[in-house]
Each structure stands twice: as structure tokens, then as C-alpha cells.
Amino acid sequence: MAPKPGEMLHLRGNALNAGDPVALPLTQSSMYHLPGATDGLATYGRVDNPTWVQLEHMLSHLEDAPCLSFPSGMAAISAALFATVQAGSRLLIPSDGYYVTRLLSDRFLSRLGVEVEERATTSFAEGGFEGFDVVFVESPSNPGLDMIDLAAVAEQVRATGGVTIADNTTLTPLGQRPLxxxxDVVVSSDTKAMGGHSDLLMGHVASRNTQIMEQVEEWRRVSGAIPGPHEAWLLHRGLETLDVRYDRMCASAQVLAERLATHSAVRLVRYPGLPGDPAHALAQAQTKRFGFLLSLTLDNEDMAEAFINGCPLLRPATSFGGVHSSAERRARWGDDVDPGFIRLSVGCEPVEELWQAIEASLNAL
Structure with missing residues (x-):
């Protein structure tokens, strides 16, 4: 069920008592007053925090599923994987998805007896899923923006007895609803659009599978991979404007993608909202919005760097999803992309002002 943003804004407010603060209080404490029996009480900062409770209440509304928060997107991915794999498990991951997921799998899970295999997003279903205990998908892929038929993969993996995990960072629960x-399980880096202001690291795990969520909670509690209260408070505040920010960002990305596709300096544009994009048909069927990420490829590395650094309304920075539009040449991090490939994250600037700055920088190449 799609979330109702207006209802989300009042989740906490409708439960307030007279005189309670409307804004969420920040509980910054590692200890709790515990005279006598502790049943049902907050006990220790690694286990309980009232600010997390309110944040996870809002996240659960967005996902329409139980949620647990984590101190980064990779902490959320780690929790989901450690809760679902064990020695002898076979894990399938995208070869062209977020590279740190591959590093975690190859350098750590494989050393613990997990067999890791990789497939490209565009051919992910080829070969089937028989024998895989966990299948991790990312759609759209980051940074290529290729897509996977999530419903088909989920059905096929379930039929073989496996578990599916989807990284939904790029589209958020407002743009795509994997559950x-x-x-089976959704992970997200809330550092990106969910927080939206480039001032926190956070993530979450969501699932309607009670057993998996119990294992995720135990992993968080025992490993100590807990969010800080202040970061949880910041994310809660960011979520209150997610609907407004996301709508602006997606609408602007569509406008920019269409115009970039006709510019003479641009060799290729990838955006699921373009009718000619390889992911367009699947995006139409599977997503509620086409997202705020797009890519453009220029002729070479020097042109890409000159374009990014010459545009005053683009921040040359890694990560994405903030109110400030940002761009980076992904080959510098080792992604298997063209040297002139640029990932562009569209922010909340007025779209005409943003386009004028982008166009001027392209024209100056």
C-alpha cells in the first residue's frame, strides 16, 4: 500500500498529550533510570532509544512494514545479509550495483564460507535462481540505471526456497515499493534522499517477515551497529519534507533528461523516464516515479570534469539525493563505466535556473 505523506506528517502529532512538544524531542542518553524490575522499560543506549522509536514508526509507515534504523546504508545492508546468510550459503549479487556491497560480499562474507556469485543487471535472471539462498538486487542499478523485474525475480527465488533483498536507495518508498x-527485505541508504540534506549517515531495513526482522534486530543489538540519536532525529526531520523534495527532484530530472538528450555535447543520456531508455518499459510498469538520478556521457574525462567543475549549480561530490544538485565522474571510483560518464543527482533548485547553468557549462566545453 502506498504511504500517505500527509498522514505520515501527523503520525506522532495525533498521539500527543496536551502540552507535549510538536517537534520530536532528541533523547541523548546512554542510561535509563531503572529501579526494580526492568520489564518493558528502556534499558541501555545500545538497545533502546525513544528517538529511534519515533523514527522507525515513520519509516514503517513509509514502507508499510516493520523497520529498523542503522547508522549508514552499508550498516543496513550488512545487517540484512548477516541475518540471512550462513556458512555454506550461496549469495547472488549484481556485478554492476553499488560497489561496496560487492566489497562486503567478496572480502568478508566469502571468507566466512559464503559462496558469492555476480550477474549483470540486464541479464540477472538468466540462468535462474535454483540453489541460491539469498538473492540481492538493486533496481535501478547504481550508477548505470538499468532495471530488474522485481516481481518476477521475487516469485522465482521464492519458488526455489530463497530469500530476496532489494536495495531501494535510488527511488525511495515513494518511487518504488519492492515489498x-x-x-522479502528492503534496504536503503537514508543518507541520500530520505534525509535529503547531506548532513547525516543513516540507513534502514524493512521486511514483513517476522523471523528475518528478529534476526536483523539481534544483529544490531549484538554488533552495536546502532544509529546515533542525533542522526535519527535529523532523519526524522528530513522525512517530514521527503514528499515535497522528491516530487520537485523527479519532475526536474525529467525536464533535464529530455533537454540533455538533445544537446550536441552529450553523447548519451540514461534516465528511466525517457521513452527511448532501455529501462523505460519496466520503469513504467514497476515504479511510481522515475527518480531524480540521471547519467550523461561526454566524449572524454577532461570534458566531463570541465563540465562538472564549470557549473556553479552542481556540487562536485560523491553520494546523491540532497537538496543541492550534484555530479561526479564515476570512473574515478573504479566503476566499469566510460571515462566521460557522469552521474547527476537532481536537487531542489528551480528547474529553469538549473538548466541554464547546466547548458552554459556544456556550451563552454
Whole structure:
């Protein structure tokens, strides 16, 4: 079920008592007053925090599923994987998805007896899923923006007895709903659009599978991979404007993608909202919005760097999803992309002002 943003804004407010603060209080404490029996009480800062409770209440509303928060997107991915794999498990991951997921799998899980295999997003379903205990998908892929048929993968993996995990960072619960499509577990880096202001590191795990969520909670509690209260408070505040920010960002990305596709300096544009994009048909069927990320490829590395650094309304920075539009040449991090490939994250600037700055920088090449 799609979340109702207006209802989300009043989740806490409708439960307030007279005189309670409307804004969420920040509980910054590692200890709790515990005279006598401790049943049902907050006990220790690694286990309980009232600010987390309110944040996870809002996240659960967005996902329409139980949620747990984590101190980064990779902490959320780690929790989901450690809760679902064990020695002897076979894990399938995208070869062209977020590279740190591959590093975690190759350098750590494989050393613990997990067999890791990789497939490209565009051919992910080829070969089937028989024998895989966990299948991790990312759609759209980061940074290539290729897509996977999530419902088909979920159905096929479930039929073979496996578990599916989907990284939904790029589209958020407002743009795509993997759990509604049959995916077992969703992970997200809330550092990106969910927080939206480039001032925190956070992530979350969501699932309607009670057993998996119990294992995720135990991993968080025992490993100590807990969010800080202040970061949880910041994310809660960021989520209150997610609907407004996300709508602006997606609408602007569509405008920019269409104009970039006709500019003479641009060799290739990838955006699921373009009718000619390889992911367009699947995006139409599977997503609620086409997202705020797009890519453009220029002729070479020097042109790409000159374009990014010459545009005053683009921040040359890694990560994405903030109110400030940002761009980076992904080959510098080792992604298997063209040297002139640029990932562009569209922010909340007025779209005409943003386009004028982008166009001027392209024209100056």
C-alpha cells in the first residue's frame, strides 16, 4: 500500500498529550533510570532509544512494514545479509550495483564460507535462481540505471526456497515499493534522499517477515551497529519534507533528461523516464516515479570534469539525493563505466535556473 505523506506528517502529532512538544524531542542518553524490575522499560543506549522509536514508526509507515534504523546504508545492508546468510550459503549479487556491497560480499562474507556469485543487471535472471539462498538486487542499478523485474525475480527465488533483498536507495518508498512486488527485505541508504540534506549517515531495513526482522534486530543489538540519536532525529526531520523534495527532484530530472538528450555535447543520456531508455518499459510498469538520478556521457574525462567543475549549480561530490544538485565522474571510483560518464543527482533548485547553468557549462566545453 502506498504511504500517505500527509498522514505520515501527523503520525506522532495525533498521539500527543496536551502540552507535549510538536517537534520530536532528541533523547541523548546512554542510561535509563531503572529501579526494580526492568520489564518493558528502556534499558541501555545500545538497545533502546525513544528517538529511534519515533523514527522507525515513520519509516514503517513509509514502507508499510516493520523497520529498523542503522547508522549508514552499508550498516543496513550488512545487517540484512548477516541475518540471512550462513556458512555454506550461496549469495547472488549484481556485478554492476553499488560497489561496496560487492566489497562486503567478496572480502568478508566469502571468507566466512559464503559462496558469492555476480550477474549483470540486464541479464540477472538468466540462468535462474535454483540453489541460491539469498538473492540481492538493486533496481535501478547504481550508477548505470538499468532495471530488474522485481516481481518476477521475487516469485522465482521464492519458488526455489530463497530469500530476496532489494536495495531501494535510488527511488525511495515513494518511487518504488519492492515489498509490494514480493521482495522479502528492503534496504536503503537514508543518507541520500530520505534525509535529503547531506548532513547525516543513516540507513534502514524493512521486511514483513517476522523471523528475518528478529534476526536483523539481534544483529544490531549484538554488533552495536546502532544509529546515533542525533542522526535519527535529523532523519526524522528530513522525512517530514521527503514528499515535497522528491516530487520537485523527479519532475526536474525529467525536464533535464529530455533537454540533455538533445544537446550536441552529450553523447548519451540514461534516465528511466525517457521513452527511448532501455529501462523505460519496466520503469513504467514497476515504479511510481522515475527518480531524480540521471547519467550523461561526454566524449572524454577532461570534458566531463570541465563540465562538472564549470557549473556553479552542481556540487562536485560523491553520494546523491540532497537538496543541492550534484555530479561526479564515476570512473574515478573504479566503476566499469566510460571515462566521460557522469552521474547527476537532481536537487531542489528551480528547474529553469538549473538548466541554464547546466547548458552554459556544456556550451563552454
Amino acid at each position: 509490494d512486488l514480493g521482495i
